[in-house]
C-alpha cells in the first residue's frame with residue numbers, strides 16, 4: 001500500500017464532486033471569520049472546484065487558490081471565467097508551493113489535510129504555510145474528529161453514503177467500504193459508483209486520520225499557537241461528540 005497521494009480521478013471528478021457536496025455550512029463560517037477579522041488577502045490550499053473560492057470572492061474577499069488536481073482546478077477556473085472574475089487559481093502542491101506574496105489568512109478546508117499521509121508531508125506543508133503568512137496571519141484547518149467506533153462498526157461493510165443527481169443529469173449512488181490501517185493511520189476507502197442504476201466503477205480515496213491531540217501538538221512544535229478549536233462551523237467548543245476539528249492558529 002502506498003503512502004503517496006492516492007485518490008482515484010473519479011472521486012474528484014468535478015461534477016460528481018460538486019453534486020455530492022451541496023449541504024455544507026462552512027462557507028458562512030469563513031465569510032464571517034474573514035470579515036470580522038478584517039482579513040485582506042487569503043490563500044485557500046486545496047481549493048478544488050472553487051466550491052468555497054468563488055463565493056468567497058463574491059463576498060469581497062481577495063482570495064487565491066491552489067490545488068494539485070488539474071481537473072478540479074479546471075472547474076474552478078471555468079466558474080471564475082464564466083463570471084469574469086479575476087482569481088489566481090494555481091496548480092500546485094500544498095507541500096511545495098511557492099507564491100511570491102504573503103497572506104493574512106491561509107486555510108485548508110473540508111478534510112483536505114487528510115491527504116497528507118506522512119508526518120514529513122505535514123511538516124513541509126506547515127513550514128511552507130509559515131513562509132506565506134503575514135506576521136499575525138491566521139492558519140485555519142478543518143478536518144474530521146475521527147470516531148474509532150464509526151470505523152469499527154463500518155469497516156468492511158458496504159454502506160450507501162450518497163444518492164443524488166449531478167448538474168449534467170447523471171443519477172449517482174455511492175456505496176462505501178473501508179479498511180483502516182493501524183500502523184499508518186490511513187483509512188483506505190473504496191467508493192463503488194452506481195451511475196444511472198448501472199455499476200460504473202470502484203474508486204479509491206485514502207484518508208490519513210489525525211487524532212485530536214495529535215495535530216494540536218504538531219502545530220505547537222511547528223511554530224504555530226492555537227487560538228481556538230471548535231467542534232463544528234457554528235463555533236461550538238470542540239468536545240468528544242464534535243463531528244469536526246476546526247482549528248484556528250497563528251504563527252508564534
Ligand SMILES: C[S@@+](CC[C@H](N)C(=O)[O-])C[C@H]1O[C@@H](n2cnc3c(N)ncnc32)[C@H](O)[C@@H]1O
Pocket residue numbers: 005012021045046047048049050051052066067068069072092093094095109110111112115
Ligand atoms: C475534499 S477536496 C476539497 C476541495 C474544496 N476545498 C472544497 O472544500 O470543496 C480535497 C482537495 O484537495 C486536493 N489535494 C489533495 N492533496 C493535495 C496537495 N498535496 N496539494 C494541493 N491540493 C491537494 C485535491 O485535489 C482535492 O481537490
